[in-house]
Amino acid sequence: GAGVSQSPRYKVTKRGQDVALRCDPISGHVSLYWYRQALGQGPEFLTYFNYEAQQDKSGLPNDRFSAERPEGSISTLTIQRTEQRDSAMYRCASSFGTGREKLFFGSGTQLSVL
């Protein structure tokens, strides 16, 4: 596609429910990143994929958070048993290579946990 696509754009859920956030990166991009951004803050790294391999998950806050990219393209970030503190903007980014290249960001999914 023309850019990084994320869905849904908005997600409202009740505390305790599971949510799945989807990211469709730019075609051919090797690297895929998930970030979380609280209001008024900079994006905070969550996890990184090189093709289908999850090579860095050091930013995932706890074991309720998981991510996959099974075919090296679309990725899903799953949050189990959501809590109010999980409310934030979740952003996906991709890049062509694996080095220090510019990232292309999606518009994000705004998650609200009630």
Added chain:
Amino acid sequence: AQSVAQPEDQVKVAEGNPLTVKCTYSVSGNPYLFWYVQYPNRGLQFLLKYITGDNLVKGSYGFEAEFNKSQTSFHLKKPSALVSDSALYFCAVPGGNTGKLIFGQGTTLQVKP
């Protein structure tokens, strides 16, 4: 640990005036430095990056950034601000050998007509 700091939460300038958005960094080894911009309801967009070479880096939309090793700074600049430059600006450094980035807190730029 790699880090960046943006000392100003907000910068206000009049249209047509020069603008500066400040960033200081702390890195081990050679610094790689980035600027990204976030417009309302949009994703972050790459503006420019410094890897090595000239201390003045030119980027998108007429922006440039000056790398200063002695002051560990990488300030974003534009000679003449536009109202459409009003946005949230982030400085960033790599957090490892991959493209993982560590972002500053962001600076809101407001350009008044």
